[in-house]
Amino acid sequence: MRGSASAAALVAAVIAAGTAPAPAAEPSLPVDCLPDAVLRWEAVDPELRYGARDVPGIVLGHPGDSSPTTGTTTVASLGRGGSVTFELIDVVIEDRPGPDFIVFENAFFQGAPPAGPDDDYLVFHEPGFVDVSADGTAWVRFPYDPDALAQAATVGAIDRALHRALRGLAGITPTF
Secondary structure, rough: OOOOOOOOOOOEEEEEEEOOOOOOOOOOOOOOOOOOEEEEEEEOOOOOOOOOOHHHHHHHOOOOOOEEEEEOOOOOOOOOOOOOEEEEOOOOOOOOOOOOOOEEEOOOOOOOOOOOOOOOOOOEOOEOOOOOOOOOOOOOOOOHHHHHHHHHHOOEEEEEHHHHHHHOOOOOOOOO
C-alpha cells in the first residue's frame, strides 16, 4: 500500500501487535496479530490506483515478499490524501515499553542498504499518518515532526538523518 502525508485515518498495510508471552506452564498458541477487516478504503481515484481491484485481500494478511532495495508488488496504492481504516477484533494493543505495533508499508532502500548503524542510506518513502482508536470514534495521532515531513515532501528519497526525524509516520522504514 502506498500512503501519503495527508492521509487522515489509520494508514497501514498490516498492523502487528505484541502480546505478553504465556507462562512456561501453558502451551504457546498462535497469535493472530493481523487486521481482521478493512472498515474504510478511501483511495484517491480508486479505479486508477495500483492494487485497488484486490482490496481488501491485498492489504490483509502478512506483508508480501520484498527485498531491501525493491519493495514489493503486493501493495495497493491510496494516492496522496487517501486513507484506510482497519479493524482489529481479537487483538488488544497494550502500551508497554518499546514498540506496541508495526505498520508495514512499501518503503525500500534506494541503492545499497546500510551495512551498519552509522552508514548513510537513502529510502524511497511515502509517509503516512498513523491514528489509533479504541472505539472507532476518538482517534489519537502518533506524534511526528511536521518540519521533517515538510522537508521530506521536497526530496525524492530521505537520508538517514531525515529518516530518524520522521519517526511516528508510516511509510518510511523498509521492511523485508
